[in-house]
Amino acid sequence: MELLDRLKEHYLWQEVRLVNEALIETEHGRKRLRYWSDRALLDWHIGWRDACSVSPYMLADRMIRNKDQKAAIEWKDGWLTVHDEVDVSFRNHQSGEKVGRMIATMVKYGLEANPEVTPTSRKQPLFKQLEESVATLQEDNRIVVESLLKESAFRMKKAEMLLSSLKEEPRPIIDPLTEAKSSKMIYDVFIWFGSTIEPERGYYSIRCYLLNWLKENGKESLNKLTAEMLENESFTREQAILLLAECLKPYELDLLVKELASQSTDRKIRSTINDVTKEWEHSKTLVEVLSTLIDQKKKVFQT
Template sequence: MDMLRRMKIEYGLSDLKWIEVDQTFQSENGKKRIRIWKDKQLLQWHVKWRDEISKQSGILLDRMIRTKDGEPFFICDKGWATIHDEVEEIFPATGKENEWGKLLGTSLTYGLKQSDECQRFKKKQDIPLKAVKQTLDQLKALDPMAKLVLERSYFEASRRCRKVLQLRERMQTKRSPILSPEIKLTNAREVFHNLFWVCGADQPIQGYEPIRNFLEDWYNKNGEISTRKVLASINDYFPLKTDEGVSLLAELVTPNELQRTVSQFENQEKETSVIMDEFFNSWETTRKLVILLSRWIEEDGEKVVAR
């Protein structure tokens, strides 16, 4: 059966017209997006995630529109189909730190609870730094100057890995939240001056990596003062000035930049100058964020990072 006709039946809609076939369509109730899911467990996780974060935070998410029978999806010949409101207005960042903090804090609180309940999603394992160095040594065609810089960065990365171990050894809790990888500034939309978050359809990640990526992006775009406001707002909904904050700090200290850069050279993804510029910028941003977060935590407690 034609998908538009099927959606008319399932949702009681009319006057449907494709904007992008099998992606977005226009209805009498506005623009909608259709997503096709191949993994029912992943779909069910996303349904619950959206419902819980929206309920607990009061923030709008691109939740699954219910069918006439009250179901969040319907079965089609391609898998399971969901329908979502499609919003295009971009939500601002600066001046909206409280809203973003509420979203992140609520996501972390619920994500930590999920880590106790859901065993399907395993924590992402760090790739051993020695394996990264081995790959770097095998890049024979790499620009000599770029290779020299990365080889020297390896020693600093080793020091950072030792610091990560020290941070993790002092933590009493070993739990990691299960989070959507789509916690991104680019996924923020605005509905009547309110934040509307697009959650995507990717596999969730167990660990603080999505928060690290978000904070790096936020810091680069909005600076230190705004970043501190976001951290303070997160702390209103999630106890960052505890072992959980130290866990986030350990994630920031982990030298992901070196691993990502070597992988980009291995796969020849971009020009050498572009990759190295991104590496320098990311390395410096991470350094500044580690100092910022450690000092912010120390404001009300003991030191967490040795200078």
């Protein structure tokens, strides 16, 4: 098979077997294949993985170098990279500090990087779209949504106030964080698995990741993660406030905006409102944790 022969040639493997289009088995273990059509995007992903790997205890899933010490090989109309594949699940709740350290390392690189690839634009909350449709809701649903809209406007105003004094503060360019499964622990080595998508500018996906971490691992674990993250030198008070402002923005109502656009039943709308209120409480906890840590950091700077 052409692909297997090419891999043997460039990586000097003797035995290569195709498991599926994304996995191969070699005499050096199982490897994951990733395909790229955009050279600038590929270079970005090579760069941050190399920069954010702090050997020997904290690694990103770097591209395995071939016989010429190159991170990728040409394949058909694009490029192909090879990565070690790891099957052992990482227990997230035990390693909040390591995750926090990795996120901070990614932010540090993202503040210094100047990639040729264009990062995705910043997302904004959709809650104002509900103002026109709230009157059509059943009374009990309408009362809850009106209250959430009022609080959303307050939160957005507070976020904008924080951002108003930080217009010149750079936003990091990072590989978007997805879920806790992005990280695994192999013996004493922490490994972070990146994506293949365009980088984002700002803290939106970090906000989403922290919320998911809170829901899966609890407030105490979140506190350890964020405390470790904010200890990093890249997290100046200004960067911490940018993150706080992103967490203040009322994205929770986006789910309801989409639900109403699909002309759902009253029962489904009520269920979505319940989900929104639960998410609202999680966001409130996240903001409280960040605010407390930022205040503590301010006191350290003042002493």
